[in-house]
Amino acid sequence: MIRNGLLVAVIVALWPSAAFAQMKHQHGSETACEETALRCAAKATPAFGPDGTLWLAWMAGGEVSVARSVDGGHSFSEPVQVTKERLNLDWGPDARPKIVVDRNGGIVLAFSIFRDEAFNGQVLYTRSVDGGKSFATPRPITANNESQRFEALALDQDGTVFAAWLDKRNRVPAKQAGQNYEGAGLFFASSRDGGETYSEAGLAHDNTCECCRLGLAFASPGRPVVIFRNIFEGGVRDHAVMTFSDANTPGEIFRVSDDDWQINACPHHGPSLTVAPSGTYHVAWYTNGRIRKGLFYAHSRDGGRTFSRPMPLGQANRNPTRPFVFADTDKMVMVWKEFDGERTTVQAMTSRDDGETWSAPKATLSTSDTSDHPLLISDRRKIYLSWMTKRDGYRLTPIEDQP
Numbered sequence: 001m002i003r004n005g006l007l008v009a010v011i012v013a014l015w016p017s018a019a020f021a022q023m024k025h026q027h028g029s030e031t032a033c034e035e036t037a038l039r040c041a042a043k044a045t046p047a048f049g050p051d052g053t054l055w056l057a058w059m060a061g062g063e064v065s066v067a068r069s070v071d072g073g074h075s076f077s078e079p080v081q082v083t084k085e086r087l088n089l090d091w092g093p094d095a096r097p098k099i100v101v102d103r104n105g106g107i108v109l110a111f112s113i114f115r116d117e118a119f120n121g122q123v124l125y126t127r128s129v130d131g132g133k134s135f136a137t138p139r140p141i142t143a144n145n146e147s148q149r150f151e152a153l154a155l156d157q158d159g160t161v162f163a164a165w166l167d168k169r170n171r172v173p174a175k176q177a178g179q180n181y182e183g184a185g186l187f188f189a190s191s192r193d194g195g196e197t198y199s200e201a202g203l204a205h206d207n208t209c210e211c212c213r214l215g216l217a218f219a220s221p222g223r224p225v226v227i228f229r230n231i232f233e234g235g236v237r238d239h240a241v242m243t244f245s246d247a248n249t250p251g252e253i254f255r256v257s258d259d260d261w262q263i264n265a266c267p268h269h270g271p272s273l274t275v276a277p278s279g280t281y282h283v284a285w286y287t288n289g290r291i292r293k294g295l296f297y298a299h300s301r302d303g304g305r306t307f308s309r310p311m312p313l314g315q316a317n318r319n320p321t322r323p324f325v326f327a328d329t330d331k332m333v334m335v336w337k338e339f340d341g342e343r344t345t346v347q348a349m350t351s352r353d354d355g356e357t358w359s360a361p362k363a364t365l366s367t368s369d370t371s372d373h374p375l376l377i378s379d380r381r382k383i384y385l386s387w388m389t390k391r392d393g394y395r396l397t398p399i400e401d402q403p
Helices: 004-014 019-028 171-176
Strands: 043-048 053-062 061-068 098-101 107-114 120-126 148-155 161-167 183-193 202-208 217-220 223-229 237-245 251-255 272-275 280-290 293-300 312-313 321-327 331-340 343-353 364-368 375-378 381-391 393-398
Touching: 004 202, 019 161, 043 098, 043 375, 043 381, 053 098, 053 107, 061 107, 098 148, 107 148, 107 161, 120 161, 148 217, 161 202, 161 217, 161 223, 161 375, 202 223, 223 272, 223 280, 280 321, 280 331, 293 321, 312 364, 321 375, 343 381, 364 381, 364 393
Parallel strands: 272 321
Antiparallel strands: 043 053, 053 061, 098 107, 107 120, 120 148, 148 161, 161 183, 183 202, 217 223, 223 237, 237 251, 272 280, 280 293, 293 312, 321 331, 331 343, 343 364, 375 381, 381 393
16 A cells, blocks of 8 residues: 555645645544544545434544434434544544444444554454444454455345455465456445344455555345445556456446546545436546546446446535445435635535436535535435534534425
């Protein structure tokens, strides 16, 4: 992985100056509060339980914590420490704890840590079977000792937990064979016992970009879909989507968009994926390619084989970043952040026709300090914007339809 100095140099080259100033501000704020309390968290990940309880997982003070809210995020229970000691948690821009809550109220968590100064990571998992009162000791999701990062979790209809992550185990045999190895491998595993154990890790696709979050959803029961930044011929790091035939059988990869972003570095800016009840794949992503630059949205109505013409998102002069798209039973929502040099604003758009047309962007929330990526979740009645900010704390806001 890239060392600190090179990583900063890469981000300077990729981002406009205003966005870089925002990134530097954020990094400083993340180290300003060393307690484990929610107010000290830079990132928080939500999940609704089957009874409508909101669960929130966050990283702060070198530990992972969880709390619940029964009043829509206005107040939270006393936090429960998932980890029992201070860890070198993965602090990368696309890293965060992952949480899912099954139909029986079981809570499954995954997160990654750094094992050394070369950013070699390890994905750990744990679960709670007593309603979040306690968590099992975190364990590695795979026995392999090479680097694993950027885990994603999704819960299937039958309660199966599907996990995917980026894994660099294949670089060792490649080096021993005198071969060049680019990027990482997309690996996966599943749990059929509520997150207590996972199947042996399998390789879905090799030579992916090694440092961007994954998008994960289900095309139908038992058929996971993953979107990831791939390394195509010539070192081009554009996005690809893969649909599994079942939880054990990876499928063919298809290119989402030909952006022609040729770069031998880490963008740290992954894509978002949701699958609508109609079966339509909806994706949003960032690129700094030769053909197009900025944020874009597209959809596929043939299982990811082809995608619509990319639709640009946001105002280019406000450095739009961190898109997230979400489909509920009758509505689509898409959000992203914009920065005008003073304030960061979350913009939102809605669609009622499966992504064919979208409302005009509307500013939903804003902050004058650092903030997490905007996330979207649903309690099966409404879609909510989940956003953690340093100045204003955690906020859960319903997304209303827009003209």
